[in-house]
Amino acid sequence: MTPSAIVAFLDQHVVGQDEAKKIIAVAVYSHYKKIGRARDEGVGLAKSNILIIGPTGTGKTLLCETLARALEVPFVTADATSLAQTEFVNDEIDAILQRLLEKAGGDATRARRGIVFIDEVDKLKAVSGQAGGASGESVQHALLKIMEGAPVRLRHGQYIETGDILFICGGAFVGLRSILAKSQAFGFISAGGGEDQRILERLNARVKPTDLFEFGLIPEFAGRLPIIAGFRELGRDMLVRIMTEPRHALYRQFREILRDEGVELAVADEAFGQIADLAIEYQVGARSLRGIFEEMLTPVLYRVPDDKRIARVSIDSLFEAPRYFDAQGNPLAVA
Ligand SMILES: Nc1ncnc2c1ncn2[C@@H]1O[C@H](COP(=O)(O)OP(=O)(O)O)[C@@H](O)[C@H]1O
Ligand SMILES: [Mg+2]
Known part of the structure; x- marks a missing residue:
């Protein structure tokens, strides 16, 4: 090579x-x-x-x-x-x-x-x-x-x-x-x-x-x-890229997991930026991303297997509840 x-x-x-x-x-x-x-x-x-x-x-x-x-x-x-x-x-x-x-x-x-x-x-x-x-x-x-x-x-x-x-x-x-x-x-x-x-x-x-x-x-x-x-300290942009770009990026992994359940996951840029900001505060580089990301998705991963109507989940912010939609795009009430 x-x-x-x-x-x-x-x-x-x-x-x-x-x-x-x-x-x-x-x-x-x-x-x-x-x-x-x-x-x-x-x-x-x-x-x-x-x-x-x-x-x-x-x-x-x-x-x-x-x-x-x-x-x-x-x-x-x-x-x-x-x-x-x-x-x-x-x-x-x-x-x-x-x-x-x-x-x-x-x-x-x-x-x-x-x-x-x-x-x-x-x-x-x-x-x-x-x-x-x-x-x-x-x-x-x-x-x-x-x-x-x-x-x-x-x-x-x-x-x-x-x-x-x-x-x-x-x-x-x-x-x-x-x-x-x-x-x-x-x-x-x-x-x-x-x-x-x-x-x-x-x-x-x-x-x-x-x-x-x-x-x-x-x-x-x-x-x-x-x-x-x-090696340089990772800035906000780098941390966002780490969550989304690599072959086995967190976002790809969890989209895959949810796709297996028949659900499309969409996380907004805003939320990725917020996760990056938190990770910077923790001062352990990219190491804390997974924990924060998984915590954000826990309610989703908890609810999805029980509710077959869910076809899409959208997370706009780390500090707001995820939004759920059915196959026709109608919002579903939080259980
Ligand atoms: N530059 C990077 N690109 C992609 N992922 C990264 C990068 N830096 C850190 N990570 C993520 O953070 C985790 C810890 O990184 P690691 O390589 O163990 O850091 P260290 O520099 O302390 O050896 C990795 O498993 C990876 O998921
Ligand atoms: Mg190391």
Whole structure:
């Protein structure tokens, strides 16, 4: 798959984050190209793992899942926070690879082309971890081993090569922004307006490895994540699009459910906007949309199965009762 084909596939499921999609598509394309070539020519390769920085609920996990589906490679996710809470980090890491192998149907060759997504790596700051758990720094060291490509022996004595596995790390990196602001103020190259200015702004906005060290990642770990993609906070419009546009968007799902009952559901733009506004207040990105949307539909889903006259339901506002109509378009009184 070419980078643009990867982006086109991602676009069907993940709304927005266009810049990050491009960066990731190019990185992934080069990755699979490189491992293909390295094997043919027997040359070593410098693997470029990816770091995704962005607030919670903005599509980081969804994008990685979708990516793995597009490429038809096995995919597992792990959580850095829980790695830091266990005494046996290496066992936990082995378990991640074990799961990858299972996802690959036990096929080690398939497993080594897989993608491992490790979320919340920003919680692995080099400061000491929780009592009884591993320190963030020691988890970083443990992860380094597999990210650098050491073969790992699994439970049943099977070895898994990690050299070709693509690692994508994610995290919100709260506080990185102020580090960036500082490091950019220092040595900021200025230029006149126009195109030059825009290019410079882009260069200056890039997260540098030194910023990650300052945040608390050890240099070796940050150095293994040379490709950095930034995810943006989702605004109102994006949240509305998330509910309506993707292949498996909430609105499509529930229209389908009601269609099975012989009922057409129509939700007005106004209501979607209100849901988006509430979701923004909850500050967990797109994560709260489903809950709010389902709550809005609960009375409908409760009433429809009992009342065969209903042919259409219309919701104009989150704060008004749904309106019901029969097949002739006559309004039906609320039961
Ligand atoms: N950009 C997006 N496009 C479509 N859906 C999204 C997007 N961001 C978040 N979502 C929705 O919110 C849920 C949580 O997103 P997730 O990818 O887990 O966020 P995180 O960035 O915290 O990993 C997803 O299951 C998806 O339904
Ligand atoms: Mg996530």
